[in-house]
Amino acid sequence: MSNRAEPFFSMEKEDIVGNSQNPDTHIYRLKENGLAVRHMLIDSGKVQEPQHILLLSDTHLSTWNLRDFEEKNPCVLECIDKRRSTFRREDALENTERIMSYAHLFDKVIVAGDVIDYLTWGAVDYIQRFIYDKAPDAMVLLGSHDVTRVMGHTLPDPTTLASREDIIRTVVKTDIYYHSEILAEKILLIGLGNGQSKYNVSQAERLKADIKRAKEENLDILIFQHEPICTHNPEEKEIKALYTSSTGSWYVTDTLNFCDYAKRIGGAESDEATMQVYQLITENADVVKAVFCGHWHNTAFTEIHGSFMENGVKKDAVIPQYVGNAAAYDKGHITIITVK
Ligand SMILES: [Fe+2]
Numbered sequence: 001m002s003n004r005a006e007p008f009f010s011m012e013k014e015d016i017v018g019n020s021q022n023p024d025t026h027i028y029r030l031k032e033n034g035l036a037v038r039h040m041l042i043d044s045g046k047v048q049e050p051q052h053i054l055l056l057s058d059t060h061l062s063t064w065n066l067r068d069f070e071e072k073n074p075c076v077l078e079c080i081d082k083r084r085s086t087f088r089r090e091d092a093l094e095n096t097e098r099i100m101s102y103a104h105l106f107d108k109v110i111v112a113g114d115v116i117d118y119l120t121w122g123a124v125d126y127i128q129r130f131i132y133d134k135a136p137d138a139m140v141l142l143g144s145h146d147v148t149r150v151m152g153h154t155l156p157d158p159t160t161l162a163s164r165e166d167i168i169r170t171v172v173k174t175d176i177y178y179h180s181e182i183l184a185e186k187i188l189l190i191g192l193g194n195g196q197s198k199y200n201v202s203q204a205e206r207l208k209a210d211i212k213r214a215k216e217e218n219l220d221i222l223i224f225q226h227e228p229i230c231t232h233n234p235e236e237k238e239i240k241a242l243y244t245s246s247t248g249s250w251y252v253t254d255t256l257n258f259c260d261y262a263k264r265i266g267g268a269e270s271d272e273a274t275m276q277v278y279q280l281i282t283e284n285a286d287v288v289k290a291v292f293c294g295h296w297h298n299t300a301f302t303e304i305h306g307s308f309m310e311n312g313v314k315k316d317a318v319i320p321q322y323v324g325n326a327a328a329y330d331k332g333h334i335t336i337i338t339v340k
Helices: 003-009 066-071 074-081 090-100 121-132 161-169 201-217 272-282
Strands: 013-017 027-030 036-042 051-056 108-112 139-141 178-183 187-192 220-225 288-293 298-310 313-323 333-339
Touching: 003 051, 036 288, 036 313, 051 090, 066 074, 066 121, 090 121, 108 187, 108 220, 108 288, 121 139, 121 161, 139 178, 139 187, 139 220, 178 201, 187 201, 201 220, 201 272, 220 333, 272 288, 272 298, 288 333
Parallel strands: 036 333, 051 108, 108 139, 187 220, 220 288, 288 313
Antiparallel strands: 013 027, 027 036, 051 333, 178 187, 298 313
């Protein structure tokens, strides 16, 4: 362990699900404040010092400010008027503060979408205050909530998706559709915007170039995005959550089809560009070492049935896909990724 993260790892903990013998299915909580933690190890064998990444998603921060009342968007006014309360609990804010109080101990902070509950100028300020003020170089990815104002109510939004994305770009520092950066010289962190359940041609081109680079420079790729993708793993047609929140109610379901649900990325209804990115991820399992996402608001571990080419021969390989719980739930949920 690097000394920097030591204060986090030395805190007292208790198991919630499983045990440390099997990290893929292990969740513990910090005794001090109840924060739920998964700790994944990526054994690259390529970095000199262990690197520790703090991953959270689905913080669903929500508020409004004077600019929202000046703008008078009918959807925002309706949400305020009807007191949309699904995630507008104090604990969503408290959980984010609790999690981000550890940000300085980690080599990278990544927020994998649904950072805010619905788009307001107040929520945009919250992204700065609760995320970037604590981790100025955080990688922030978007889910569907970050660019919508129609949330739980009925009035249509007169604005375009492109105009709402431009509002988010006033605070999010990295490209909202594609961002890649190197960690410790050998790990390529790639953030993909897939909050609309699809990818685009530009993402495919950039991912293709990064995969080429990874193969040439002997890099390992970790993919971060909001929505999980199909695993095409026949044993995952009815995935049970490892952990379902006691305080959250959204998306609580007995099982979910991660294998080949038609509307999921990589499923039968995916368009051409989406399938192109899907195949780039799943057919380069020699360099794509793991996929991390949120969205489901339940904790899950899945295994993508992927492949790669070696000397002209296609070889099967599994890519682990880690689905994180909502940071807004319970006392907060995070995933720690240690790259060795
Ligand atoms: Fe969410």
